[in-house]
Amino acid sequence: MPIPNPLRLIGAVGSPYTRKMLALLRYRRIPHSMIWGDPNAVLDKLGIAKPKIPFLPTFIFDNEDDGREAVCDSTPIIKRLEQAQPQRAVIPEDPALAFINFLLEDYGDEWCTKFMFHYRWHFEADADNAGTLLPLAHDVTLAEDQLQQAKAFFSERQIGRLGFVGSNEVTAPIIDASYRRLLQLLEAHFKQLPFLLGNKPGSGDFAIYGQLTQLVGFDPTPRAIAHELSPRTVTWVGLMEDLSGLEESDWLVLESLPDTLKDILAEIGRTYVPALLANAKALQAGEKQWQTQIDGATWTQQSFPYQGKCLGWIREEYQQLSEQDKERVNSLLAGTGCEALLG
Ligand SMILES: N[C@@H](CCC(=O)N[C@@H](CS)C(=O)NCC(=O)O)C(=O)O
Numbered sequence: 001m002p003i004p005n006p007l008r009l010i011g012a013v014g015s016p017y018t019r020k021m022l023a024l025l026r027y028r029r030i031p032h033s034m035i036w037g038d039p040n041a042v043l044d045k046l047g048i049a050k051p052k053i054p055f056l057p058t059f060i061f062d063n064e065d066d067g068r069e070a071v072c073d074s075t076p077i078i079k080r081l082e083q084a085q086p087q088r089a090v091i092p093e094d095p096a097l098a099f100i101n102f103l104l105e106d107y108g109d110e111w112c113t114k115f116m117f118h119y120r121w122h123f124e125a126d127a128d129n130a131g132t133l134l135p136l137a138h139d140v141t142l143a144e145d146q147l148q149q150a151k152a153f154f155s156e157r158q159i160g161r162l163g164f165v166g167s168n169e170v171t172a173p174i175i176d177a178s179y180r181r182l183l184q185l186l187e188a189h190f191k192q193l194p195f196l197l198g199n200k201p202g203s204g205d206f207a208i209y210g211q212l213t214q215l216v217g218f219d220p221t222p223r224a225i226a227h228e229l230s231p232r233t234v235t236w237v238g239l240m241e242d243l244s245g246l247e248e249s250d251w252l253v254l255e256s257l258p259d260t261l262k263d264i265l266a267e268i269g270r271t272y273v274p275a276l277l278a279n280a281k282a283l284q285a286g287e288k289q290w291q292t293q294i295d296g297a298t299w300t301q302q303s304f305p306y307q308g309k310c311l312g313w314i315r316e317e318y319q320q321l322s323e324q325d326k327e328r329v330n331s332l333l334a335g336t337g338c339e340a341l342l343g
Contacts, residue, residue: 001061001062001063001064001084002062002084003030003061003081003084003085004060004061004062005031006031006032006033007025007030007031007032007033007059007060007061008032008033008035008059008060009021009022009025009032009033009034009035009057009058009059009060010035010036010037010038010039010042010043010054010056010057010058010059010060011034011035011036011039011056011057011058012036012037012056012134012137012138013036013137013218014130014133014134014137014214014218015056015057016113016116016210016211016213016214017055017056017057017074017109017210018056018057018210019209019210019213019214019241020074020108020109020206020207020209020210020211021057021059021074021077021078021206021210022034022057023206023209023210023240023241023242023243024078024081024090024203024206026241026242026243026244027088027090027201027206027242027243027244027246028081028085028087028088028089028090029087029088029244030081030085036137036138037138038138039054039055039056039057039058039070040054042058043058043070046060046068048060048068048069048070049069049070050070051070051071051072053072054070054072055072055073057072057074058070058071058072059071059072059077061080074109074207075105075106075109075203075313078090078091078105078203078206079091088248090201090202090203090205090206091202091203092197092202092251094251094253094254094325095320095321095322095325096254096321096325096328096329096332097197097251097253097254098317099317099318099321099325099329100197100204100254100257100265100329100332101196101197101202101203101204102203102204102313102314102317103204103265103268103314103338103341104196104197104202104204104205104207104208104264104268105202105203105204105206105207106207106272106310106313106314107204107207107208107268107272108204108206108207108208108209108210108211109207109210109211110272110276110307110310111178111268111271111272111275112182112207112208112211112212112215113165113211114165114166114167114175115175115178115179115182115211115215115222116211116214116215116219116222117158117161117162117164117165117167118162118165118167118172118175119179119215119219119221119222120158120214120218120219121155121158121159121161121162121167122162122167122172123221125220125221126219126220126221126222127155127158127159129218129219129220130155130158130218130219131151131152131154131155132147132151133218134154135147135150135151135154163301163302164301164302164304165301166275166299166300166301166302168300168301170297170298170299170300171297171299171300171301173297174271174294174295174297174299177295178267178270178271178295179215179222179225180225180229181267182264182267183225183226183229183230183233184229184230185260185263185264185267186230186232186233186236186264187229187230187231187232187233188260188263189258189260189261189263189264190230190232190233190236191232191260192258192260193252193258193260193261194236196208196261196264197251197252197257197261198249198250198251198252199249199250199251199252200246200248200249200250200251201240201243202251205240206240209236209237209240212226212233212237213237213241216233216234216237217237254328254329254332255328257332262332262336265332265333265336265338266335266336266337266338268336268337268338269333269336269337269338269339269340270294270295270337271294271295273337273338273340273341274292274293274294274299274337274340275292275294275299275307276307276310276311276314276341277292277311277340277341278290278291278292278299279301279303279304279307279308279311280307280308280311282303283303283305283308287303288302288303289301289302289303290303311341314341314342315341315342315343318341318342329342330342
């Protein structure tokens with residue numbers, strides 16, 4: 001099916017996945033129409049059936065029977081857009097490089113979001129900021145008493161969800177250290193290259209960018225840390241927002257990626273990989289909770305079926321590679337800790 005013109009999406013400024021996709025559409029020059037709002041309300045108004053959980057962002061595509069369908073989940077949507085429009089792709093043609101990009105995208109979506117959610121609701125100053133700004137993003141004219149009501153309702157619900165991402169008193173220092181390391185690694189990387197894999201962005205850049213829009217631009221604690229540790233990342237987040245004018249350029253070949261990218265992969269291996277593996281093991285055993293050593297401390301959190309699927313998708317992507325491409329991936333991942341994902 002061709003991409004509707006314009007492609008409508010419903011989302012919020014305080015939603016990292018909305019920002020990921022909006023920047024991606026701009027870079028890809030896909031005509032779009034951004035609807036700021038609650039997908040439930042907007043879809044009801046448009047008379048379009050709702051997905052099981054209408055996440056932010058929700059996209060509206062055409063379906064086979066001449067109707068409209070509401071679709072969520074940014075990663076498969078990115079693939080769908082690549083198939084429909086090959087120009088200005090965000091998935092590399094080289095399958096081995098595409099696999100590394102996929103891993104970076106998954107890390108951005110699933111691990112960096114822990115930074116985002118943790119800092120937003122763990123400390124009082126951040127929770128106070130988000131509690132006020134998020135309801136206003138739905139309606140900037142909201143009356144003061146309604147704003148206070150919405151703030152109380154929303155903050156309580158979100159703080160209650162901290163456990164879903166594994167944020168608690170024990171994991172707080174691990175999350176903080178992991179965020180700071182990523183910023184330092186990105187600072188070093190951006191001295192070499194303007195994007196993760198070369199001179200143009202891949203979907204992995206957009207995933208990490210999406211989370212960083214919030215960490216750098218919305219929540220005060222992680223914003224101060226980013227400004228302290230990585231001026232290049234802060235600037236990159238500003239640039240990523242609109243790359244519609246970036247000239248067509250290239251990714252590097254996998255074998256010539258700088259060590260700074262390998263260091264980022266080693267960070268993924270140090271934190272996200274043990275979490276993915278422990279989560280999958282718990283799901284298999286039917287356990288509702290898991291705990292494992294991450295970065296020298298004990299991480300405890302609820303099992304999360306979606307991340308079980310993420311591990312399955314990473315393995316599927318790897319299995320689809322030719323033997324030669326597997327070898328190329330293996331040699332890049334050797335010693336990073338990410339190789340534990342593959343088999
Ligand atoms: N895997 C999804 C995640 C999207 C997502 O989690 N969106 C959040 C907001 S940023 C959401 O809608 N959460 C449900 C809620 O807040 O009720 C994607 O990549 O699009």
